[in-house]
Amino acid sequence: MPDLSPTRGLRLGVCGPVGTGKSSLIALLCRELAGRMSLAVVTNDIYTDEDARFLRASGVLAPERIRAVETGACPHTAIRDDITANLLTVEELEEEFAPDLVLIESGGDNLTATFSPALVDTQVFVLDIAGGGDVARKGGPGIERADLLVINKTDLAPHVGVDRDRMVADAEAARDGRTVIPLSRTDLDSVAALTAWVTAEVVRHRAGDLVPTDPGPMAAHTHGHTHDHDHDHPAA
Numbered sequence: 001m002p003d004l005s006p007t008r009g010l011r012l013g014v015c016g017p018v019g020t021g022k023s024s025l026i027a028l029l030c031r032e033l034a035g036r037m038s039l040a041v042v043t044n045d046i047y048t049d050e051d052a053r054f055l056r057a058s059g060v061l062a063p064e065r066i067r068a069v070e071t072g073a074c075p076h077t078a079i080r081d082d083i084t085a086n087l088l089t090v091e092e093l094e095e096e097f098a099p100d101l102v103l104i105e106s107g108g109d110n111l112t113a114t115f116s117p118a119l120v121d122t123q124v125f126v127l128d129i130a131g132g133g134d135v136a137r138k139g140g141p142g143i144e145r146a147d148l149l150v151i152n153k154t155d156l157a158p159h160v161g162v163d164r165d166r167m168v169a170d171a172e173a174a175r176d177g178r179t180v181i182p183l184s185r186t187d188l189d190s191v192a193a194l195t196a197w198v199t200a201e202v203v204r205h206r207a208g209d210l211v212p213t214d215p216g217p218m219a220a221h222t223h224g225h226t227h228d229h230d231h232d233h234p235a236a
């Protein structure tokens, strides 16, 4: 029987709306895991490398292990529809550092963006508790079917009038039992739960037991844009 276990590390996608704490979560994971495994990070931003600069400045990982993809369009395009730039960047990092884990951050996007299963082996969707207790009930592919849903910034729940346990229960109901982790960087037990989940995924991947599953495409949408002159668009 040939050895089918993968020779490259786990590729983990971190997705979610703007400002929910994706970069902070990646910084947290780097801080917790860097002593135990080899890591690399790819960030996606539309026009800047701001997230990569934030992570380099946080000092959690050698700067050369953090690379930015400037998507030039909605970030979800670069993580789902045309993943070439991301794949090339991930492969460069894999060739140079042979990481056990590559974390890929999507740019802040809307509620329905997801990673292509051709780019990541497993994916986390991040919600912000301050975005409101109803958000988990609204569903969408990431909330319902990402491998892990994180409800982040739970320390803010009392300040924004959200019932944390209710929101977690709603999310669990929407996800048919898939894992939900309520997280705050100030709650060490929750940080340990996140770290344990990621470590278990690395182990599953190494054993050849992790089959990437697609949460599904994002909802149909249009890209609003303005022009300062009239012209016809070429047919798509």
Ligand SMILES: Nc1nc2c(ncn2[C@@H]2O[C@H](COP(=O)(O)OP(=O)(O)OP(=O)(O)O)[C@@H](O)[C@H]2O)c(=O)[nH]1
Binding pocket: 017, 018, 019, 020, 021, 022, 023, 024, 025, 051, 107, 108, 109, 152, 153, 154, 155, 156, 183, 184, 185, 186
């Ligand atoms: N109170 C609290 N704030 C947090 C926590 N995690 C992150 N934040 C804050 O949330 C804000 C947004 O965090 P980021 O990590 O930049 O969020 P992001 O999702 O990467 O943002 P974009 O890349 O712009 O989409 C920052 O001010 C963080 O300090 C948390 O656990 N608790």
